[in-house]
Amino acid sequence: MAIEHIEQTTVENFAEQVNGQVLQPGDDGYDEARTVWNAMIDRKPAAIVRCTGAADVMAAVDFARDLDLLLSVKGGGHNVAGRAVCDNGLMIDLGEMNGVRVDPKTQTARVGAGATWGDFDHEAQTFGLATTGGIVSMTGVAGLTLGGGLGHLHRKYGLASDNLRSIDVVTADGELVHASEDENPDLFWGMRGGGGNFGIATSFEFDLHEVGPEVLAGRLLYPYEAAAEVLRFNREFMADAPNEVMCYPAFVQGNPGAGHPEPLHGETLLVLLVTYSDDIAEGREVLRPLREFADPIADTIRPTPYTELQQSADELYQEGHRNYWKSHFYHEVSDEFIETVVDHVDPMPSPFTTVYGNWLSGATAEADLDATAFPHRDKTFLFTISPKWTDPERDDELIEWAQEFHDALTPYAADGVYMNYLERDEDERIREAYGDRYERLVELKNEWDPNNLFQMNQNIEPTV
Ligand SMILES: Cc1cc2nc3c(=O)[nH]c(=O)nc-3n(C[C@H](O)[C@H](O)[C@H](O)COP(=O)(O)OP(=O)(O)OC[C@H]3O[C@@H](n4cnc5c(N)ncnc54)[C@H](O)[C@@H]3O)c2cc1C
Known part of the structure; x- marks a missing residue:
């Protein structure tokens, strides 16, 4: 559904529920926010919400779901197919949520879903620490990690996603859940390689290793x-x-x-x-x-x-x-x-x-x-x-x-x-991307997102 067909007051009410800006075509910052790395992509969301935290993401998910809006999620905006940005729907821009908190004692980092690898390395290297991350500093931590995550360190420390301890996730119901080996382990399994199909990650907890300076x-x-x-x-x-x-x-x-x-x-x-x-x-x-x-x-x-x-x-x-x-x-x-x-x-x-x-x-x-x-x-x-x-x-x-x-x-x-x-012209290869995990991922999709709210991604279609 296109948001133009919704009463302007509905958008205004939504804007009052969130801390971040809600941008519509013509607003200052709208074009900048909808721009992604690949200049081939020129899509125009009906509204963009620049979330400042999990509360905004929860409100945005409720808003999109209740109004049956197409929803997209922008981490670092580097997906070559431009999946971060939709036409005539709601785009959740996580760019403001780019905080990185390193705990040198436990050698872990808590990373906001809008952080880039440049943000991550800047903080972690201050303590001589790192984990496997992308080889271009402007790439988003979120999209890269959820798809696997290759880099200069993966032969030594595994994929970026192998280094995750936990993820905070906003589900299709607009709830915030924690996924780790101990809590929601199936979701944790699926989000390490299954992309953005099951929910919106609001923050990631990574293991760090002594690397450099x-x-x-x-x-x-x-x-x-x-x-x-x-x-x-x-x-x-x-x-x-x-x-x-x-x-x-x-x-x-x-x-x-x-x-x-x-x-x-x-x-x-x-x-x-x-x-x-x-x-x-x-x-x-x-x-x-x-x-x-x-x-x-x-x-x-x-x-x-x-x-x-x-x-x-x-x-x-x-x-x-x-x-x-x-x-x-x-x-x-x-x-x-x-x-x-x-x-x-x-x-x-x-x-x-x-x-x-x-x-x-x-x-x-x-x-x-x-x-x-x-x-x-x-x-x-x-x-x-x-x-x-x-x-x-x-x-x-x-x-x-x-x-x-x-x-x-x-x-x-x-x-x-x-x-x-x-x-973007390779949808017929999506199944191949998940290999022999596909059936298990469909089951997870059926459980966590049966109505396919999260579909602007390398989409696993639910079967319920
Ligand atoms: C210049 C460049 C260098 C790259 N280098 C590497 C590399 O070294 N190693 C590597 O493995 N890959 C690399 N990639 C590929 C990269 O992993 C993907 O493009 C990835 O999608 C980028 O993540 P992003 O957050 O920047 O993407 P975005 O375009 O913001 O998001 C892409 C998709 O990821 C999902 N997503 C993003 N954030 C969230 C979230 N918080 N919760 C749920 N879903 C989310 C959504 O489905 C979204 O559509 C590179 C890409 C580029 C353009």
Whole structure:
């Protein structure tokens, strides 16, 4: 139902019940609040409520449910499919709820659902603590964690969601419940990998680990001609690498913003973004074979503040670009896969386009397979094609480029897809994203949200 059809006084009464602002089209701040990271998304909610706490979220859920309004939830606004924002419904904006409270004694953090990983790391690193978080500092803690949560530390400490102790959740009934191993354990299981299907998380409690303040990290940069050889070596190296090692192989276009020297501007380059998240001297030894293999154009690996590592991809992923993502998981990185990548990646279609891989395994694979709803612990590698551009006239060209590249890789891919990377034209892959957890998740959905109030997500449809 569209909110325009509701009496203005109803909206005004709602605004009186909440502490945060209620914005309607034309209000100052409305356009800013409805803007998300992917500039392809231009949706117009009938109203936006900028919640300041769980009480506002409870009132907003009651309001949307009682008036049968389409409801969306914005954490950090980074979902590529723009699921945070709806047309003609109510958008709950959690951005004001971005407090992070670290308890250094218990090594835990209580994190508001509007916090970004930049907010999280700023507080936790003050005490030399961290947990697995996203590799771009503006990404929301909420959406990333509810979908699994990969980052520089997941091979060492597991997924972001593996590090959760508890979540506060507003349910479809507008009640606030606590989910942990001891309270509502089924809900806790489902919200660690099942996304926003079961309720609105208002805060998260995380375990923290001693990390930094410096870690050994940096980039190895190679010319496109060396790409196949480097990727093959990277595969062998990662097969035996200790869990402290993370490495993102990424193809980028040489550009001045990334500090690439002038002759490389516009050239397709391969970067290995490498981290060793424990003792620095030990890390130098462990990383030696990787650094000595081939002859990189540049090697910037050095002791690096952890917060700097966590912001090191921000430039490439800045807001305002048009984006389209395609990704697959892989059980193995075969020679044929590598050849297909190298055949398709050059020339890259635009300056900020990235095509990158992400090694799983380590602690992610070692965790109890059934501990959470995340179903992809058996996968080795995640590979994502992510063109970025600014001119809307290039939409079809760049989307087709990604689709053709992705289709060429499909024969080598494993089943399943990472739900946090699903595009808006990939609803038919949603079931795959939940793998063998799907039936149990449907049961949970039937129990916690039988009327599918929470449907602006990678939706699990109830069957009741
Ligand atoms: C630049 C960039 C970098 C990324 N890097 C990583 C990475 O390193 N690792 C990784 O695993 N993923 C990464 N992602 C993917 C990311 O995990 C998803 O885009 C995720 O949805 C972002 O969370 P958000 O809170 O910013 O999203 P939003 O767009 O605000 O929300 C997305 C969806 O999450 C759900 N949601 C959000 N908040 C809540 C809540 N409080 N309660 C219930 N449901 C909620 C809703 O369904 C919502 O539609 C990245 C994305 C981008 C754009």
